[in-house]
Amino acid sequence: MAELAERCARLDQMDYFEILRVERTASPADIKKAFYRESRAYHPDRFFQLQDKEVKERVNELYKRVTEAYYVLRDDAKRRQYTADVSGPERAHKLRFTEASESETRAASKRQVEEQIGTNPKGRQFYQTGAADADAGRWASAERNLKMALTYEPANTRYKEKLAEVQKVLLEESRKQGGDGFKIR
Incomplete structure (x- = not known):
């Protein structure tokens, strides 16, 4: 007691x-x-x-x-x-x-x-696919998937940042190939 x-x-x-x-x-x-x-x-x-x-x-x-x-x-x-x-x-x-x-x-x-990932399952799926494409150097595919992810979650900062990174790489590659991506002869 x-x-x-x-x-x-x-x-x-x-x-x-x-x-x-x-x-x-x-x-x-x-x-x-x-x-x-x-x-x-x-x-x-x-x-x-x-x-x-x-x-x-x-x-x-x-x-x-x-x-x-x-x-x-x-x-x-x-x-x-x-x-x-x-x-x-x-x-x-x-x-x-x-x-x-x-x-x-x-x-x-x-x-x-x-x-970390996002709230919408489809958005997460497209983001993960886009991130995997970016890691593999498939920049055009990464851009498409990240844009799709943003259609499900337009305010997601992480998705926007990843898309900006991918678009920066695409722009640099485009400049290396002669400006707009087409070689002029």
């Missing part, structure tokens, strides 16, 4: 790693073991016989935090975001992973994917 009281008293200052009693470098298997250990120790059903309602409420709160910690730390994206949050200067305000934090994580992941 003394340990329970001590943990409940510090609950608002503990991050999820401390709640589960694991290192920040803990593997997913270690996190799972820690969750099962802590949830067995602090499951509200173990304390149903107690008469003190305040102690029961503290046990419920601790159990909720143990469960919350597990669900955040077992998800790689949430864990990365959470670790960055609790390692930063605003640690005290970021100890709990809220819906807003989760929304930020989802939005950041979505932005990262969009920045």
